[in-house]
Amino acid sequence: MNGMAEIIKHACIQDELLFRMLEQYNMHDIQTDLSLVETLVERNIRIKMNIVTADEAEAGDRKILNFGHTIGHAIENLHHIPHGHAISMGMVAICNLAVRLNILEVQEAVRIVKLLAKYHLPVDLETDLQQVYQAIRQDKKRQSDLIQLVLLKKIGEAFVYPLPVNSMQEHLKHIMA
Structure with missing residues (x-):
């Protein structure tokens, strides 16, 4: 399942056609159709x-x-959960932020x-938002008072969005609550 989070991430950031393909299939298809697995792996590579x-x-x-990774890494470190699970929840939170920002x-x-x-893949988690915020403040993608977040304009189109770190605490209340 961790690999599926990365496949979905790649579809979200750069391949809307892959995203639609994933919508058509399910986990059983991927587990039983070797040619589908080969197609997904080749496309992702x-x-x-x-x-x-x-x-x-x-x-x-x-x-x-890094789509989903800023919040995902905070969740992963706080809850000691698999990387793919944390990134899944990070992608959900970042999508919620992009909606909140009207992007x-x-x-x-x-x-x-x-x-x-x-x-x-998990899409929500009860967590201590203050601890998530503190972890984000320590993130390597932080530049001075800005955190470099990867947002989506639409499925298949990602961009880096500099967000003031101090505004992240307020956003977390809305995007992870």
């Missing part, structure tokens, strides 16, 4: 390879690979949450 080779220094577009349409966020749940 290509996505990651294209992003990494275009930005080897991680100075630009490569940062989009992502609600329907797109709903599709993402449904897809994560369809592949048996």
Whole structure:
């Protein structure tokens, strides 16, 4: 399941067609259809390879690979849960933030949450928001008073959004409650 979180992440950030493909299938299909697995693996390797080779220094577009990771890593460290589970919940929180900021349409966020749940990935968690906020404040993607978050404009189109760290505490109350 951890691998499915990464596959869904790649679809969200750069491949709307892959996202639609994942909507058509389910976990049973992936577990029983070797050609489908090969297609998914090849497509995901290509996505990651294209992003990494275009930005080897991680100075630009490569940062989009961090979609869901800022909040996800905080959750992972606080709750000691598998990486993919934490990233799934991080993607949900970031989609909620993008909706809250009027960047992502609600329907797109709903599709993402449904897809994560369809592949048996967690989409919510009761947690101490203050601890999540403190972990985010320590995140390596923080630059001075800004945290570099990866948001979606739509499924398949991600971008880096600098958000004042001090505003994150208020946002967490709405996006993870």
